[in-house]
Amino acid sequence: MALEQGAFLLCALWVWLCALGGDRATRDRRALGGAGALLMTSMHMTLLGALLTLGPRAIYAHGTPGAWSASALEDQQLGGMVMLLGAGSSYLLGALVLLGAMLQRRRRPA
Numbered sequence: 001m002a003l004e005q006g007a008f009l010l011c012a013l014w015v016w017l018c019a020l021g022g023d024r025a026t027r028d029r030r031a032l033g034g035a036g037a038l039l040m041t042s043m044h045m046t047l048l049g050a051l052l053t054l055g056p057r058a059i060y061a062h063g064t065p066g067a068w069s070a071s072a073l074e075d076q077q078l079g080g081m082v083m084l085l086g087a088g089s090s091y092l093l094g095a096l097v098l099l100g101a102m103l104q105r106r107r108r109p110a
Contacts (some may be wrong), residue, residue: 052080
């Protein structure tokens with residue numbers, strides 16, 4: 001499980017570094033590509049979060065119960081809500097910030 005969580009963390013860091021990284025010469029092009037990638041990721045996170053939250057039965061097998069002894073369905077629904085509210089909105093916010101910064105740079109006279 002630790003390896004799985006570590007892989008998720010590395011993938012998330014890689015997505016954010018690709019979206020926000022780059023040099024000044026290619027900043028606008030990379031910002032546009034990064035915003036597109038973050039918007040697509042936001043869409044997928046939101047759809048998967050809705051599927052997990054609104055699903056009538058547990059999709060994944062339930063491992064060891066947590067501290068609050070949730071059922072498999074309750075655990076899945078809580079995870080789906082975290083994806084909907086936390087992850088999906090953070091990717092959307094990141095994309096909007098990138099697009100806003102790019103548009104501000106384009107408006108300023110050189």
